[in-house]
Amino acid sequence: MIAETGLAALWLAAGLAAYQVFLMVLALRSSVEVARPMRGVAVAQGMLTLIAFAMLLLVFARSDMSVSLVFANSNSAKPFIYKVAGAWGNHEGSMLMWVTILAIAGAFVAFFSRRTGERTLAAALGSQAILALGFYAFLLFASNPFARLFPAPPDGQGLNPLLQDPGLAFHPPTLYLGYVGLSVAFSFAVGALLTGEVDARLARAMRPWVLGAWILLTLGITAGSYWAYYELGWGGYWFWDPVENASLMPWLAATALLHSINVLAARGALKAWTMMLAVIAFSMSMVGTFLVRSGILTSVHAFAIDPERGTFLLALLAIYVGAAFILFAWRGASLKEGAPFELVSRESGLVVNNLLLSVILGIVFLGTLYPLFVEALTAEKLSVGAPYFNAVAGPLALVLALLVGIGPLLSWRRERRPVLRQLKVPALVCVGALVITVIVAPGIGILPRAGFTVAGFLLAASALPLANRNPFRAPLATWGMVVAHFGIAVALAGMAANAAFSSERLAIAQLGEALSVGPWQVELVSVTPTAGKNWTAIEGELRASRGSGPITLTPETLYYSAAPTETIRRAGNILHADVDVQAGNPLQLLTNHRGLELTLPGQPDVLPVTAAAVSRPSVRTRFGHPVRRCFEHLDGVRAPVAPAGLGDLSQHSFSG
């Protein structure tokens, strides 16, 4: 009954969304007062989706294998938290989560928003309902999460082990909250374009949503990045993978929107531009969802390819984005121009920020979709990777980071204070950073060196807005800005360090043998088998030292018993090391070596390490079993149900 309750709630919610659209049309065509019933309907719709989502969590928590989604993505032996997180670790569940967040966001707008005019609010809620309707249709007609299996199988196929990670519990939900927060900005923009009430009040109503969405996107990207960093084989913290780009594009647009909306709120300027950005930001969220869900691009993230769903999502994307752009073209030109400003002013600074962000967004967008265009036109297959993005977007990002230090010092309308004089200290820090990198690391590339230099400048410059006044009486917003800009400097320094100082060494090591990697001495201390509830693992222990006390690393290789997937390897520490059990390698490459081999390749040097491996016959026999079982599983067991629709894993699972 639980699944049926969920499905019924979903149908009811879809009905209410349709009613909400009807009310919007009523509000726009006549002066009928609909805002109050509309608020009620929106809140009810949010509650219903919440019920549907709760039912999905419940069937996953209870491991109800008669629900085909649970069967395909869960297993009764899984730890409880991953049973629950498994609910959104798959296509249907994650789409339900998406629409739940969308409807709840609508409910919050209905409940709390008092800032805009009633007609604009009604139009915005209607727009939110139209968005939700598309996704309800998608769920109900093309990806029903509550479909039953008869007869119910005894146990499930298990979640892809790569997803059995705390990363899954947090990374997708935060990103989704961010994506959907942008849907509210989109709906407000559509509503305001329909009623023509694009003004500072609208900007103030939108701003908390944009800020919230931006924070969540930032957190989601950071969480995913960290996950990819300690999960070996995912290409490190950032890989320019299409699915990573899918989260970066909305972030870039949201960052631009967050800045331009302040101009609209404070000065009533950049009206059309801000509305445009609100439309683009959510469009990018939809593009991202499409790229992730359709599996159309080769990616380290894995998805089963399902053309039908891809087409459905593409149609939704085309309808929503197309309609919004047409609306913008129709109403955008009639917007009254806002307050004027001089060439050198904070407004201009924010325009430059927006333009640079837009150019970077365009570059990422074109690079991500280029393989699709080319394949459609010429049938040639190609891929675009890090070299393109680093070379083309990297320098622009550095210019932007440099300007981030200067922009906040400008005043509104017209510059009156001598800005350059304030920048003495940052300029000194900047030159200092450059000189230090030249002395300490003469051999590093241009981009990392420029990164250090700009980071030095920004570290000092970002604090300036607080330096000229009593910092404790500064508004919280100023603090927020300073912290965010300081964060850019820290991130930039980290990226530059990672690019400049990483060193890697591949070697085969004996137990007790020490290898040197850069300035580090790394000793392979032990290799031990461990086991969890539904996995076995081999854990290596390495001791890395550089003069002072040693750091212990415990990389591990895990084998999951109930899932037909490859083993996974974790770095076990921010310092990277890898355990590779060649004995389990089906290629039988190592017959000339005795026994088990561990290869421990390392990564950075800033956050350093290494490579090693062992030969110890006794270990092999102990590990032979789980390894073999894992591969038997792979070869022998096939999903009893056609895996096409069941196979897509919401987030990561391709290990490069």
Next chain:
Amino acid sequence: MKPKNQRLVLVAAALVALVAAALLAMIGLRNQASFFYTPADIAAGKASDGKAARLGGMVEKGSVRREADGVTIHFVLTDGKAQTPVTFRGIVPDLFREGSGAVAEGRMQSGTFVADQILAKHDERYMPPELGNLAAEHKAGKTLEK
């Protein structure tokens, strides 16, 4: 600045930004995009030496050989029509094995494909899209042989 001029300037700036993005992207893509080849493409001389590329195929049975250092491997990728030798230094994915599909990322160097990274079919449910057709063709070929 008058409001009207201001709007013109802003629109012009936005257009310039758009064009700049497109130009930068096009120049970058021309230099940096890496094409996907099959061993047959390589045999036909489509890939030029030293340019980033991807090579996809099946790992030929009996071709995998490991050097004495334990971390450098050599193998042959085949698509049934041609073979390309591949060299890779590093850890291969766990599901990399003979007779299975793999994609190598790297570049051609005097007749050998030098890979920086190997992607393998990573579970029963998923394959890199480029390999999808290849696997189907391969299977068809096998059935015919039988």
